[in-house]
Structures are given as structure tokens and as C-alpha cells.
Amino acid sequence: MSERAAPFYCPYCGDEDLRPSDEGHGAWECGACNRAFRLKFLGLLTRGLQRADHEGDERI
Known part of the structure; x- marks a missing residue:
């Protein structure tokens, strides 16, 4: 751990x-x-990173 x-x-x-x-x-x-x-680190999100699609409004 750092x-x-x-x-x-x-x-x-x-x-x-x-x-x-x-x-x-x-x-x-x-x-x-x-x-x-x-300050307190709570943890990682289970849903992960979501990016908007450039051609539409759908998410990956």
C-alpha cells in the first residue's frame, strides 16, 4: 500500500x-x-465506468 x-x-x-x-x-x-x-475511500463502484456513445445516446 502506498x-x-x-x-x-x-x-x-x-x-x-x-x-x-x-x-x-x-x-x-x-x-x-x-x-x-x-477523507475516506469508500470503494469501487460495481457498475463500472460508463461512456456515452458518440453516434447516439446509448451507453456501453
Whole structure:
């Protein structure tokens, strides 16, 4: 498993002043808006990727 992925910006204010939180894995703090949030990977979707067909409105 690779190292944890870091968010590029705050989901609330969009600022990039982020740092890991002491609250545990996936927890982050934003220095700009003073909010804390947690990121969590839920899993892969079972339906997979669906692309629109260029010639019609059908999906593959």
C-alpha cells in the first residue's frame, strides 16, 4: 500500500493551506477557514465506468 493521498485544497473554502490533523488517519485541518474534515475511500463502484456513445445516446 502506498502512502496516504493528500488533498490539494479545502472542500469548504478552496484554500491550499492544509495540514494533517492529530485526529487520526484521513483527518485534515484548513488554516484558512479553521475547519477540520476527514477523507475516506469508500470503494469501487460495481457498475463500472460508463461512456456515452458518440453516434447516439446509448451507453456501453
